[in-house]
């Protein structure tokens with residue numbers, strides 16, 4: 049694995065987006081262009097840049113276009129500097145969606161989680177009305193729709209977690225709206241015979257955000273870690289995005305759900321202690337681990353595309369170095385400890 053860890057934002061973006069060989073091979077066999085809806089968020093840059101680089105390495109000719117409102121304008125500039133085309137669009141506006149091109153391959157990453165407690169109506173618009181507008185516009189595209197492991201009920205922490213056959217639950221306002229997102233895409237996919245993958249992701253991590261950054265920064269500051277959510281599933285963002293690109297191959301009608309995360313159920317206490325050891329400090333804790341958590345069994349995705357190559361030790365080492373160096377963070381906590389669904 050790479051010996052050095054970059055610290056500057058632009059280098060990190062390029063480093064996270066390096067496509068593995070199997071993605072380059074997959075892109076070689078794709079046809080048509082790519083659209084990334086919601087490119088301006090935490091995962092969109094990695095996805096758009098990985099597609100761009102995989103196309104270059106594959107020798108294929110195709111364009112990648114990123115769509116967002118671009119509330120962080122620096123993201124737009126960074127994408128364009130790397131050859132990604134961009135279109136500013138509010139996907140909640142039918143008039144603006146009507147202007148979007150309809151290429152062969154579409155990734156849907158737009159959504160809302162935070163702010164649900166203060167304005168639940170906005171979360172429902174973003175997670176159900178926007179999907180209905182998007183699904184009706186891209187009827188002839190192949191779609192990977194980003195979803196979440198929060199669509200499942202809590203699983204016992206000593207189990208393998210929920211798999212794709214587990215009936216969905218509506219646990220709290222945010223998770224309920226995510227079930228709504230899947231239902232809306234499924235309805236229109238069946239109506240229009242659109243191939244769709246429902247990409248049920250549990251906690252992507254990179255150097256600047258994620259559960260590992262949340263725990264590392266708290267340990268370093270001497271703040272206690274809440275252990276009520278005692279276990280999580282994690283996947284490095286590069287590996288999650290590689291699986292998202294591969295999911296174009298399994299999109300079908302009716303939509304195909306796929307759990308995407310790492311192979312292990314990870315104890316939050318163990319993560320905190322590993323960071324404390326690296327920082328030469330002691331981790332402080334509060335709360336008692338519940339006997340259930342949002343945990344997913346991603347064995348099917350590992351069978352299809354291989355297990356994510358970056359393991360927990362590597363991820364902890366990467367994040368510990370980054371946080372200890374005082375390198376840039378996104379400042380967007382995951383609130384992984386929240387169990388009542390009020391984000």
Ligand SMILES: NC(=O)c1ccc[n+]([C@@H]2O[C@H](COP(=O)([O-])OP(=O)(O)OC[C@H]3O[C@@H](n4cnc5c(N)ncnc54)[C@H](OP(=O)(O)O)[C@@H]3O)[C@@H](O)[C@H]2O)c1
Nearest residue numbers: 086088089090091116117118119138139158159194251252
């Ligand atoms: N990151 C994770 O660990 C994780 C875990 C589970 C599930 N997911 C799912 O994966 C998806 C992508 O994750 P993420 O972390 O990159 O999410 P994110 O940071 O919230 O990014 C989504 C982006 O979509 C854009 N967007 C939202 N509403 C829009 C609208 N009406 N029109 C146009 N653009 C809009 C926003 O950028 P602008 O403000 O620029 O428009 C936003 O930053 C999310 O939908 C989430 O449900 C992520």
